[in-house]
Amino acid sequence: MKRLGMGAIASVMTLALAACGGSGSSGSSDDAAADGYPEDDITMIVTYAAGGPTDIAGRAVAAAFEKELGVSVVVENVEGASGAVGSAQLSQSQPDGLTVAMTTASAVSRVPLIEEVGFTLDDVIPIGVVTEGAGVILVPEDSPYETIDDLVEAARANPNEVTIGAAGAQTPQAVEIERMKSEYDVPLQLVPFQGDAPSLTALLGGNVDAIVPSYNEAVRAQAEAGAIRPLAVLGPERADYLPDVPTLAESGFEDLIYGISTFILIAPAGTPDAIVAKLEEALEGAVKDEDTYAALDGEILVPEEFTGSDELQTQIKDEIDALEVVLQELFG
Known part of the structure; x- marks a missing residue:
């Protein structure tokens, strides 16, 4: 695979990858971890430049989360490598639900297949879809x-x-x-x-x-x-x-149907299932909130049906299955 010649990726990769087994915890420890969540402010990493659609979506959701969850949400733009720099930083954050990221599905699915970026899809948990639209x-x-x-x-x-x-x-x-x-x-x-x-x-x-x-x-x-x-x-x-x-x-380009941007919220792998569920519920509430819907340009970009964590993970894996060989041929 290619290596990204980017200082930001290199600095992210100097951190130790958080060990994780599966999408989250279970049982009483899971429920205990979610009791009182969130107990502190949340940091939301936006993995693209300020002013773009990922940033607009992230800030709209952050404002809604403040109402939904009752804590401040601090937005940080960490751009680079088609969203991989910020996604890598997210993947190595504490899996406590206090750090999330607004990114694109391709940043956590396609990019790690063709570049060594310090994380894979297994290192993050997709929470849900915020907006999506064809290029x-x-x-x-x-x-x-x-x-x-x-x-x-x-x-x-x-x-x-x-x-x-x-x-x-x-x-x-x-x-x-x-x-x-x-x-x-x-x-x-x-x-x-x-x-x-x-x-x-x-x-x-x-x-x-x-x-x-x-x-x-x-x-x-x-x-x-x-x-x-x-x-x-x-x-x-x-x-x-x-x-x-x-x-x-x-x-005349019959096979070119995958140019769709899907903007998603993710958390680090190992985040307890109960916290993932709370984030998923808060995200669904956010995208349906009247003010947030308007800020997200909802009539065009917000899907009619909310796609949550399990369904989104399945969609991402299905797309990887369809495109992995093509991506390796183009970029591998």
Whole structure:
């Protein structure tokens, strides 16, 4: 596997990995650990840059947790390596429910498969889904690329000269762009950023030809203002909020349906089951809270049905089974 040349990862890896066996404790000790929880303030690590969708989601949930749990929630942005730096720090925190992280499913599932980042999926416990949304390929309003076919044609005519920004090198959207290159001969030049917000800034500044973020509030605001235009959606179906925008699958790239960002809350492995249950309950309450729902852009990004810990773990493992070989071929 590759090694990340990042000081932050190196510093995280100098800490000893917390020993853990399974997702949590059980029995009377489990119940005792949850009595009175939380007894102190909670730290929430956000694994991407401030201002991006992970940060917005994290701060909205943090505010709701303060109401739900009755303690302060301190948000810390620990960005880098497509969310892996902050996730690694979380994995090595005390499993007492007082440190959680807002991250993406790909940061704890895909990235550890292709990079040595100091943790694996077994070192964290997914608590639940906060928001999710398919990536969207967007260009500036004055771009010569009117359709996804125009962008593809230009990339094939000028290999590795048409640039497309993503919120990291191994995000779901970045992986689909790399698959376009390797499986469909569309040699776009991927430019990774530390989150959607920096990639959007780069697009507006003319530093990249296109970007592939989630359709978060900041992106949508620029689209509605006429500054940027969507060309294609990276999910299996057209988005309800972009009904006229085709998917990559219907544009000739049938297998490219996994470019979906799922923003999740995680805790360290070994966190007692009863505390996991309390966090799960608090998270479900948070995403259904009227104020939080609005802050999360709920009409677009919050799923109709809440996905809790057990179901989320199953979903993540199923996706790993589907993509592990592809990821190893692309990045291993």
